[in-house]
Amino acid sequence: MSGMANARRVFQMVLALGGVLFLSCGQEVQAEADGPDAWRVVDVASEDVLNVRMGPGTDYAVIGEFAHDARGLQQVTCVPLVPREIFFEMSEAERAALPPRWCLMESADNSTRGWVAQRYLGEDFAVTGEDAAEQAPDPAQEAERLVQRLYRDHLQSMTGNMTSPLALERAGDFFTAPLAERMASEGLQADPLLDAQDSDITNLDIALDEERPMFRGLITVNADFRNFGQSRRAVVRLRYEKGEPRVIRIEHEAWTFE
Known part of the structure; x- marks a missing residue:
């Protein structure tokens, strides 16, 4: 099956x-x-x-x-x-x-x-x-787990079972302080994780970038998924802030959230 x-x-x-x-x-x-x-x-x-x-x-x-x-x-x-x-x-x-x-x-x-x-x-x-x-957690693996949790909680928040990680009270647990502050002050014009106003997400797969997971202090995690049957990828860049991995940028095909 x-x-x-x-x-x-x-x-x-x-x-x-x-x-x-x-x-x-x-x-x-x-x-x-x-x-x-x-x-x-x-x-x-x-x-x-x-x-x-x-x-x-x-x-x-x-x-x-x-x-x-x-x-x-x-x-x-x-x-x-x-x-x-x-x-x-x-x-x-x-x-x-x-x-x-x-x-x-x-x-x-x-x-x-x-x-x-x-x-x-x-x-x-x-x-x-x-x-x-x-x-002694591996920094890259910690970053990968953070992105997995970010997407999982975001999807679950759409069902009403959890506060969104994009909400003011939780953004600081996932994003760098400047980015979390910008989200709070300016709001969001588009979904920075899914790059879509309407979504039907399936087959989500989140993993460290195979070619260059870490480079010059940045960690790259790829989020691959299908939205209404179409393959999509979000490239999530992270760095460590006060000993914890935090998202600094999310790159989509046509735009970047940073």
Whole structure:
């Protein structure tokens, strides 16, 4: 069965189940393999908390809470369970029809465990001490992962399940400070990631440039995808800013966002 056929089959199964995967009492579910090591709470006001519920939805009772700035959260699973490769093969309409995503999370000290809406979760890459020395991330690979997360979150934001990484409160996590400030002050006239007013994105593939991934301090990551069946490529240039990779420029066939 082709990848797209698989995607549509899974999509239909998700809709048939109402978008909810029920877990039997005591059953353990493995975390998604392609996720980060930890998560943090985002988009929650400093005077508020993130409710932790008994099940994946607001109809379930609140059984705990995470602080507005909680970090180091561990993800057990999320529903609907749509693997990344299948998500990227879905059409925009299919992604928009998916129910809101909820994740079963556990606090860093294991004291709180329950379901929260995924839109309030962001990846937590902070490592210190011995952990930092052991991981010693490769700069180019870190940049590649940042671009993968940028596009993934952007597509998910189109379904209403997440705040867009182009939004003021998140742009600084992906773009250099000057570019994030320009986005905030001038706004966006066009989609800098997809170069299209209307989109139906499938077959997204993001990888380091094979010929010259790093050159004179710049890292190049290519984002290849199909929009309404037409092959497109965005060339993303990054550099390190305060120890983190950040997007400095995105090049399209007819224009450049910088």
